[in-house]
Amino acid sequence: MTTRKTPNMTKIRQATLDVITVAGHPLSANEVLARILLPCNPATIYRSLHYLEGKGYAHSFVLHCAEHGTERYYMATTPENHHHHWFHCEQCHRFIDLGDCSLAPLIQEYQEKLGIQVTRDTLYLTGICATCQN
């Protein structure tokens, strides 16, 4: 009995990664499903996104917006493995990149002060974007 060494980057997984990479901003599973070109079952998209996150190809966070409810949003990991934070417009449902995470010093401080081990930070802002204010 041979154990397969590395699970496969299948067509669907690659296509899923392509979709979130091209998008350039966080996408929900439903949005991925709507954009993927391959015929694909919703459950497979969920599994595919799990896979990508597990392998470090994607990051995700759970965001709630009044109009779309609570969903998990995925974005492709950058080459440097930095993660960004985002502003979400509740009106047009668009994301604005707030740039690289700048929480490292703050997190370091908390870790030292409280003896905690931080494995993940979630930060996002919501409100109305410049365009929707007019």
Added chain:
Amino acid sequence: MTTRKTPNMTKIRQATLDVITVAGHPLSANEVLARILLPCNPATIYRSLHYLEGKGYAHSFVLHCAEHGTERYYMATTPENHHHHWFHCEQCHRFIDLGDCSLAPLIQEYQEKLGIQVTRDTLYLTGICATCQN
């Protein structure tokens, strides 16, 4: 026909507020339900928490933890209406207070730079607390 001026702070709503106030840390609807002394329907807890948040008596955020899934957590608003941020231990499911939100300057900067109107910020850290590391 007279329109009633102010909806009521009913017994259940008051008891709900009491529960999250006494807890001192974020509580999910289920946790409130488990702690409230009055006989009360789950749906009413949800409605009650909505009410409290709408009136400014409570704040909430959605957090995902591997063991408990995705849930909204509520905490009582402080007298100064400051909101805190929290660390959540994925092992013992306890919250540690990270203190007052220190994002104001950062948010102000984003608002000016991007012309956005930020109505809400969500920040929390997850990981393993000091106790659970041993």
Added chain:
DNA sequence: CCGAATTTGCAAATGACTTGCATTTAACAA
């Protein structure tokens, strides 16, 4: 090409949360 292990599709299940509706509660005027 064969056999084992992984992946996918499909359908049902889960779980948080919401909603419609009938009933109960409570505010307000008389």
Added chain:
DNA sequence: TTGTTAAATGCAAGTCATTTGCAAATTCGG
């Protein structure tokens, strides 16, 4: 106090994102 009426609650069913069990399809390694 009592009747009227809006608001609050209980109950049950519905919604929606996500997960899971299982059978069928795919694919890797030999």
